[in-house]
Amino acid sequence: MEMNYVIDTFFAIFAMTLIIFMVPGFAMLEAGLVRTKNVTSVLTVNVMIYAIASMSFMLIGYTYAFGSWDHQDGMSQYAFFLFQMAFVGKVVNIMSGGVSERSRILPLALFTVAIGAFIYPTIVNISWGANFLSGTVFDISAMHDLAGSTVIHSTGGWALLAAILIMGPRRGRFKKNGTIQVIPASNIPLVTLGAFLLWIGWFGFNGGSVGAISSKENADAVALTIMNTNTAGLSGAIVGWLLTYFRYKKFDITMMLNGALGGLVAITAGPDLYDIHTPILIGAIGGALVVLFVPIFDKLKMDDPVGALSVHLVNGIWGTLAVGIFVSDVSILTQIKGIVLVGAIVFPLSWITIYAINKVFSLRAEEDEQLEGIDAIECGIEAYPEFKRSI
Amino acid sequence: MKKIEAIIKPFKLDEVKEALVEAGIEGMTISEVKGYGRQQGHSELYRGAEYVVEFIPKVKIELVVSSQEYADKAIEAIKNAAKTGKIGDGKIFVSDISKTIRIRTDEEDEEAL
Numbered sequence: 090m091e092m093n094y095v096i097d098t099f100f101a102i103f104a105m106t107l108i109i110f111m112v113p114g115f116a117m118l119e120a121g122l123v124r125t126k127n128v129t130s131v132l133t134v135n136v137m138i139y140a141i142a143s144m145s146f147m148l149i150g151y152t153y154a155f156g157s158w159d160h161q162d163g164m165s166q167y168a169f170f171l172f173q174m175a176f177v178g179k180v181v182n183i184m185s186g187g188v189s190e191r192s193r194i195l196p197l198a199l200f201t202v203a204i205g206a207f208i209y210p211t212i213v214n215i216s217w218g219a220n221f222l223s224g225t226v227f228d229i230s231a232m233h234d235l236a237g238s239t240v241i242h243s244t245g246g247w248a249l250l251a252a253i254l255i256m257g258p259r260r261g262r263f264k265k266n267g268t269i270q271v272i273p274a275s276n277i278p279l280v281t282l283g284a285f286l287l288w289i290g291w292f293g294f295n296g297g298s299v300g301a302i303s304s305k306e307n308a309d310a311v312a313l314t315i316m317n318t319n320t321a322g323l324s325g326a327i328v329g330w331l332l333t334y335f336r337y338k339k340f341d342i343t344m345m346l347n348g349a350l351g352g353l354v355a356i357t358a359g360p361d362l363y364d365i366h367t368p369i370l371i372g373a374i375g376g377a378l379v380v381l382f383v384p385i386f387d388k389l390k391m392d393d394p395v396g397a398l399s400v401h402l403v404n405g406i407w408g409t410l411a412v413g414i415f416v417s418d419v420s421i422l423t424q425i426k427g428i429v430l431v432g433a434i435v436f437p438l439s440w441i442t443i444y445a446i447n448k449v450f451s452l453r454a455e456e457d458e459q460l461e462g463i464d465a466i467e468c469g470i471e472a473y474p475e476f477k478r479s480i
Numbered sequence: 481m482k483k484i485e486a487i488i489k490p491f492k493l494d495e496v497k498e499a500l501v502e503a504g505i506e507g508m509t510i511s512e513v514k515g516y517g518r519q520q521g522h523s524e525l526y527r528g529a530e531y532v533v534e535f536i537p538k539v540k541i542e543l544v545v546s547s548q549e550y551a552d553k554a555i556e557a558i559k560n561a562a563k564t565g566k567i568g569d570g571k572i573f574v575s576d577i578s579k580t581i582r583i584r585t586d587e588e589d590e591e592a593l
Contacts, residue, residue, distance in 0.1 A: 271524075271531035339525050384528035396527070 093303035094164055100311075101168040104297025108175035111290035112139045115182040118283025119189055120472075121276040122343070122395050126462025127190045128275065128472035134185050134194055138201050142178040145205030150177065154210035156219035163301055172297055173213070176241055180209050183245025184439075187397040188252045190259050190272075191459050194467050196452035200248075203442045209244060211438075212431055216240050232427030233419045235314070236298035238358035238408030239431050246402025247432050248439040249393075255443050256452065258392030260459040269387050272394070274343060284346035291318050291353050295360050310361050317360040318353060321372030325352020328376030336380065344383065347396045348376030354404040359412035362419070371411050375404045481577040481589065482551040486541045487515060487570040488562040493539050499561035500543070503553040508543040519568035538570065544577050546593040 116135035120128050151170055152158065158166050181201045185192065215222045215229055217240065222228045234240055261270050274280055296315040301307045329348015333341045352372030360368065382399035391398065409428050413421030446452050458466045465471075488496055493510065500508060514535035521534035541558070545551050555572055563569055582592040 269529045271526045271529045273524075273526050333528075337525050337528065341525065341527060343527060380528075387527075387529060 093301070094162075096303040097301045098164040098168040100302040101164055101172045101297060104293035105168075105171045105175045107293025108172075108179075108290050108297070109139075110286045111175075111179055111182075111294070114283050114286030114288075114290055115179070115186065116283065117279045117286065118346075119186050119395055121279030121281075121283060122274045123189050124272065124462070125275045125471075125473050125476070126464055128464065129468045129470045130194060130463035131189055132472070133468060134192070134197055135182065137194065137198055138181045138185060139178045141198055141201045142181050142205035143174050145202045146174050146177040146210065149206040150210035150213075153207070154213035154218040160219070176237065176294070177205050177209055180204055180241055180245040180248070183242065183397050183401045184248040184252055186395040187249040187393045188256055189394045190463065191256060191454050192452055193450075193454050193463070196446045196450040199446050199450065200442060200452070204248065208248070208435060208438050208442070211434060212240050212244050216427065216431075227430060229423075229427040229430050231420075231423045232409070233362070233412045233416070233424070234358045234409055234427065235361050236295040236357045238354060238405045239427055241405075242354045242357065242401040242408070243405030243428065244431060244435050246398060246405050247435040248443075249397055250402060251436055251439040252443050253391050253393060253398070255440070255447055258390060259394070260456045262392045263390050277342060280343060280346060284350060287350060288319075288322055288353065291322070291357075294318075295357055299361055313365070314360040316365060317363050317368040318356050320365065320368040321352040321356035321360075321375065322349045323352075324369045324372030325349045325355070325376035325379070328352075328373045329380055332377055332380045343396075344380055347379045347383070347400055350400045351375040351379035351404045354401055355408040355411060357405075358408040358424075359416060359419070362412065362416045367415050371408070371415070374411075375407060378403050378407060481544055481546055481580055481593065482548065483542065483544045483575045483577045484551060484554050484558070485573040485575070486558045486562065487513070487538050487572075488541065488558070489564065489568060489570060490537055490539045492562045492564070493541075496541065496558055496561040499557035500541075500554060503557040504550065505543055505545065505554055505557075508541055510542070511540045513538050513540045517568070517571070536568065544580060544593060546590040 112135065116132055119131045119135065123131050151173065161169055181204050185197060214220060216232060216234060220230050223230065232239065259272065262272065264270055292315045295318040296311050299307060299311045299314055302311045326345055326349035330340065330345040333344040352375040355371050355375030356368050379396060379399045382403050383396050386393055386398055406428055409424050410421065412419045413424035443452065454463060454466065515538050516534055516536055519536060521532050521536060523530050523532050543554060545554055551574060558572055580589050580592045
């Protein structure tokens, strides 16, 4: 029916637009969490990622993931592409945020191409797309991951894990006597703005992944998906807020926001399948995992300025498992198989790629470059030229 | 000529300035600084990690006066206005100035103050 085609095309484009709010979302979140001397370069990276990842996907990755441009007839092929394209940059954003303040821009662009053209499309292919593993023992297409707890979030998370291990912490972060040097956020209002833009983007991220809205059934599924997504965010925020207070006797807005994001990642695998109350629990656990893991990664000397490992890798895994735990029709073994296979592909591929890029092109900035700030080294533009540098 | 340098708590600036004006002081320079003496810093918490902020924001007031008489008046004014009785009230330093020049008119020393 032509009307369905039109409505579903429109909905896909609308959802895509909401997802693109995640571009300024990541940008503002990261800009706020790093020091002023690195803000311009972090923002430059964020713009670069959207442009290059999307372009790589358009020119190379998309057909690799789905086999062709006209593999479906429910909506305009261009709308379907746009919706899929909106996700690609997010995978790289997850990785780049976690290695902020010590990455150089051009080598990061090379890794962006690798993700957008090859690594990410491989994962899309075997889970949502043309599926070259179909029929083999490695077939994971039965894994229920509606919007990408595994496909997007833990993919980015595995890449980040490889990057953090290879590149090491920021200069001065972990002192020789074992203490942790705190590097506080430079702009809390931006952090807050960024996190909420991401939250809004999630409505398109998850809602749009239902794939169609033009029937009563689909409309209900989309609305339920978005509702469950939001509920998990609320729950993650509350738990992040309270757990931090009980643990440390102080509120920490960055943990509250990370808690919300953790809940949103955790719900992303199955928001279409849960009743309206289960997301409260899933999001709560997501928020708790963030509050738990951020200090753990610090103790392990894995320096993550934005908490991306806790939000995206840990909760990407938890979110995928949650579908198997709470939905009787979904086997937890199928979910585990998907989680493991994706990790087994993404982590080594990312490791090799990042190791090579770092060796040849110096992805990691030198200690004295980090001291001056990536802005001075690579951009020549101060983000806050009229504000005094703190001593 | 005497230079008076005072480190005070930032929120005392308005009170100190008013007191100095009442004492006949016609100009001064201030800067925002950080420092510590016997007043300890405080600890803050960020994402589960504690850190100590040792340097506390203060305001430094600098002024140059033409005579010991004015210097004494200024010191009294600052002392009374800046005092809270709690630790961290600050310090006043007095030194000698060998030359002063008013840029606009080329006036020197006492005439320039």
